[in-house]
Amino acid sequence: MILEALGSAVLGLILAGAAAYRLSHRLPARPLVLSTGVAGALFGDFVTHTALGPGAAWLSLVGAAIISAASLSLLLRPSAGLRRRSATA
Numbered sequence: 001m002i003l004e005a006l007g008s009a010v011l012g013l014i015l016a017g018a019a020a021y022r023l024s025h026r027l028p029a030r031p032l033v034l035s036t037g038v039a040g041a042l043f044g045d046f047v048t049h050t051a052l053g054p055g056a057a058w059l060s061l062v063g064a065a066i067i068s069a070a071s072l073s074l075l076l077r078p079s080a081g082l083r084r085r086s087a088t089a
Helices: 002-022 030-052 057-073
Strands: none
Touching: 002 030, 002 057, 030 057
């Protein structure tokens, strides 16, 4: 269980680092991105471990990666070229 949580935290850190490197112009400050990636991975690991039980470590890591990517996607800002005006403005 400890190794699974440590592995999911490292996986979240790697995903957040890759996102911060590739999308730095669309993400907020790097410490927020890194901590969101780790927290999302730990939460995803907790949810999938609770749902599937202790025998599915690889599936728990897949769930950790999915939840981490989903939480990182919530931090993305729109790119500068795609600004649209609202219908009421």
